[in-house]
Amino acid sequence: MIQVDQVSGGYYGKTILKEISLSVEKGQFTGIIGPNGSGKTTLMKMLSGALKPLKGTVLIKNRDIRSYSSRELARSVAVLPQHGNHSFEFTVREVVSLGRYPYFKGWLKQSDKHDAELIERAMELTHVQQFASHRIQDLSGGERQRVFLAKALAQEPEILLLDEPTNHLDLSNQMKLMDLLKMWNRSRELTVVAILHDLNIASLYCDNIYMLNNGELQSKGIPNDVMDQVTLQNVYEANLLRQEHSKVPRPLISINPREVKKVNSLEDLKISQQEDRLVVSSRYPLKTLSSTHGFEWTDTFIIEREPAQSYTRLDHTLRFQVMNNLNQAAVIHSTESFGKVSVVASVDPFTNRPITIGVFLQATLTDASFIQVMLTVNESIHTLIPIKSDFDSNTFIAVTQTGEKILSATRSTKIAKTLLKRVTEAIDLAKQKIADTRSDEPRDYRVYLERR
Amino acid sequence: MPKQSIQMYLTNKFFWSYLTVFLILLFTIGIGVSAGSVPIPLSHVFQIIFSEIFHTKLPDGIDIATVNIVMQIRFPRVLLAAMVGCSLALAGTAFQGLLKNPLADPYTLGVSSGSALGAVCVLFFSFQLPFLGDFTLPVVSVIGGFIALLGVLALAQIVQREMSIETIILAGILASSFLGSLISLLIAMTGEELRQIIGWLLGSVSMRGWPYVQLVTPFLVIGFIILIMSSRELNAMSFSREDARTTGVNVKGHTSWILLAASILTGSSVAVSGTIGFVGLVIPHIARRFxxxxxxHLLPLSMVLGGIFLVLIDVIARTIISPTELPIGVLTAIIGSPVFAIIFISYRKKRVGS
Incomplete structure (x- = not known):
């Protein structure tokens, strides 16, 4: 549908694009991404015929774009421009009917019934027919963008070019617009080429992505290949993280803001321990993997006896329910080679009640090392608790994500061994405290701890 | 079919609009002819004009002197005012649509000054171009206006590629004062008929007669036809030139035609009536509001509205401090300048707001 071959060019004799080649098949949804000044808009202008390449050729439907008249080209290619300055008060229907211009006949550019039907149809498809006689100035940004989309559709194009279509739209309108485009792209084999600023929208909606950098093609291909964390970091010169979408098999890109001061540490972890409640609170949220809620940023951890009534879940708070006396829970702190470690253990080995183990780490963990730590902690539970037949356990790993980066925490690593030791100690201590209470010998467990 | 009924409604709406403005124009022309130092009853005015057009017998009670006043002095004057008003309003509408500039008008763009310089040249050097005869004056005037327009647009584009509203108007003012000083220079060098030429420069439709009506008519017709044929393109270009191009408009071609048509309209009206400002600014705004x-539809309707407006202004100009006549351009400037300010303020506010 579109063939761009070794195209170079720019404005006022300045070369912005350098030998770009690209090819778009019929019915594809193609995204063009790249930082500001990378040549995206220049490339788009060459695809729409607004700018003539200094070198190379642009073929639309296997024909050189320069051989098209503007009317001919408008019947094949429609453009949704960036928001312009609308100083005049056209009604929605008037704007949409401009889309039929390339089909009007005669000196006075007469329109016929067919045109009128297509105009109504385009307005229906974009859900703007209820505003048909409103002035576009009175519409919101999202509605206005849909009106211009209807105008582009009234052109009955085979190719739709979009320059940052979601610019200035709120999240819901961005999604609606992209969903609408995707639907047409699929149902009518409309070929779509869009400049997209939002990497996640590009990743989620495009079949193919071209990434430009400094006027050159950095990479191309399906989103999974193009959205490479290292490439993105280099091209955008920003600390970007690639993750996976939880519902769609597409990558997600998140940004990592630069922090003024890394204050996140376990120094100010506050622990209050009472009979019915143990609360651990951190001044800053900790990245937490819990067996109950998966990954979350959490700053308050509550282990409590059955709460009387159901509670609403608060942000940044994890709650675990136990039956035993929480004065018998063990809390130990230590400093290891990689950073500080605190372990909280509440054990009830005699009643088959849930046990809760929490590990606090001052380190930076990858998702993989989180899971490895989780496995290690679980192993310590299974080897050390005298289990009857079955029991439930709640485990959580809370990490500052500052300090030393731990890429691997498999069973053979030093960190796994250290953690295994600490968790075992905590469980031992908890069991000891229970045993002490049972022998009716009130004993301060801190003394016990110091003795060790 | 709801769609058809909507179309019917639209056609109806415009049908009644056209009918209304044409009736108002006729009525205003009647008023224009009837008002003056010797008042002539409105009924007599219409009877005289009707009988002259259809060569019917005049009813009794109307003497030949009255017929002469109407046919030789007042009717051509009023007709000229109407045609100049039509031309200027058309040109203003075209400029505002093409340049997406609510402050554009032949006067603010400096086109009028260019035309005036052309006209002054012709008057003072009193030359005639071959084959053109009497049409030398309006043709040179059109050429002068067109050159001034191209100069202003080129200057604005050099200053700022996107040609913001303020840039274009500033370039227009610059061109106006430059061309104005050239005109003053010409007048100073000749030294004669100073008062007369200044009166002409200020804009007037008095003492022109039928030859001037004949002079301006073909230009009005040609300008109107060109603009009407580009009206859909004007619609498309109201958003952006780039947008118009991708909807299939031959932007360069139509821009040239529209600029040429607007220059033809401006130049010819300046040639017959001097520089009358702000008609092309005010009228399109009123018409768009309606x-x-x-x-x-905007082009023909604002054309008629411009005709109505200038006929009325002319009536005021010659009756308000009667027997002395105000130059019509002075009066349009008195009305137009505050309107210019209001449009400018509201436009800036809107842009800051959005």
Whole structure:
């Protein structure tokens, strides 16, 4: 549908694009991404015929774009421009009917019934027919963008070019617009080429992505290949993280803001321990993997006896329910080679009640090392608790994500061994405290701890 | 079919609009002819004009002197005012649509000054171009206006590629004062008929007669036809030139035609009546408020509105401090300048708001 071959060019004799080649098949949804000044808009202008390449050729439907008249080209290619300055008060229907211009006949550019039907149809498809006689100035940004989309559709194009279509739209309108485009792209084999600023929208909606950098093609291909964390970091010169979408098999890109001061540490972890409640609170949220809620940023951890009534879940708070006396829970702190470690253990080995183990780490963990730590902690539970037949356990790993980066925490690593030791100690201590209470010998467990 | 009924409604709406403005124009022309130092009853005015057009017998009670006043002095004057008003309003509508500039008008763009310089040259050097005869004056005037327009647009584009509203108007003012000083220079060098030429420069439709009506008519017709044929393109270009191109408009071609047509309209009206400012600024705004921005209807409707407006202004100009006549351009400037300020303020506010 579109063939761009070794195209170079720019404005006022300045070369912005350098030998770009690209090819778009019929019915594809193609995204063009790249930082500001990378040549995206220049490339788009060459695809729409607004700018003539200094070198190379642009073929639309296997024909050189320069051989098209503007009317001919408008019947094949429609453009949704960036928001312009609308100083005049056209009604929605008037704007949409401009889309039929390339089909009007005669000196006075007469329109016929067919045109009128297509105009109504385009307005229906974009859900703007209820505003048909409103002035576009009175519409919101999202509605206005849909009106211009209807105008582009009234052109009955085979190719739709979009320059940052979601610019200035709120999240819901961005999604609606992209969903609408995707639907047409699929149902009518409309070929779509869009400049997209939002990497996640590009990743989620495009079949193919071209990434430009400094006027050159950095990479191309399906989103999974193009959205490479290292490439993105280099091209955008920003600390970007690639993750996976939880519902769609597409990558997600998140940004990592630069922090003024890394204050996140376990120094100010506050622990209050009472009979019915143990609360651990951190001044800053900790990245937490819990067996109950998966990954979350959490700053308050509550282990409590059955709460009387159901509670609403608060942000940044994890709650675990136990039956035993929480004065018998063990809390130990230590400093290891990689950073500080605190372990909280509440054990009830005699009643088959849930046990809760929490590990606090001052380190930076990858998702993989989180899971490895989780496995290690679980192993310590299974080897050390005298289990009857079955029991439930709640485990959580809370990490500052500052300090030393731990890429691997498999069973053979030093960190796994250290953690295994600490968790075992905590469980031992908890069991000891229970045993002490049972022998009716009130004993301060801190003394016990110091003795060790 | 709801769609058809909507179309019917639209056609109806415009049908009544056209009918209304034409009736108002006729009535205003009647008023224009009837008012003056010797008042002539409105009924007599219409009877005289009717009988002259259809060569019917005049009813009794109307003497030949009255017929002469109407046919030789007042009717051509009023007709000229109407045609100049039509031309200027058309040109203003075209400029505002093409340049997406609510402050554009032949006067603010400096086109009028260019035309005036052309006209002054012709008057003072009193030359005639071959084959053109009497049409030398309006043709040179059109050429002068067109050159001034191209100069202003080129200057604005050099200053700022996107040609913001303020840039274009500033370039227009610059051109106006430059061309104005050239005109003053010409007048100073000749030294004669100073008062007369200044009166002409200020804008007037008095003492022109039929030859001037004949002079301006073909230009009005040609300008109107060109603009009407480009009205859909004007609609498309109201958003952006780039947008118009991707909807299939031959932007360069139509821009040239529209600029040429607007220059023809401006130049010819300056040639017959001097520089009358602000008609092309005020009228399109009023017309858009009534009928929207679709140039297919906006152009003819604001043309008629311009005719009505200038006939009325002319009536005021010659009656308000009678027997002395105010130059019509002075009066339009008195009305137009505050309107210019209001449009400018509201435009800036809107832009800051959005």
């Amino acid at each position: 009928w929207g921005t679709d140039h297919r």
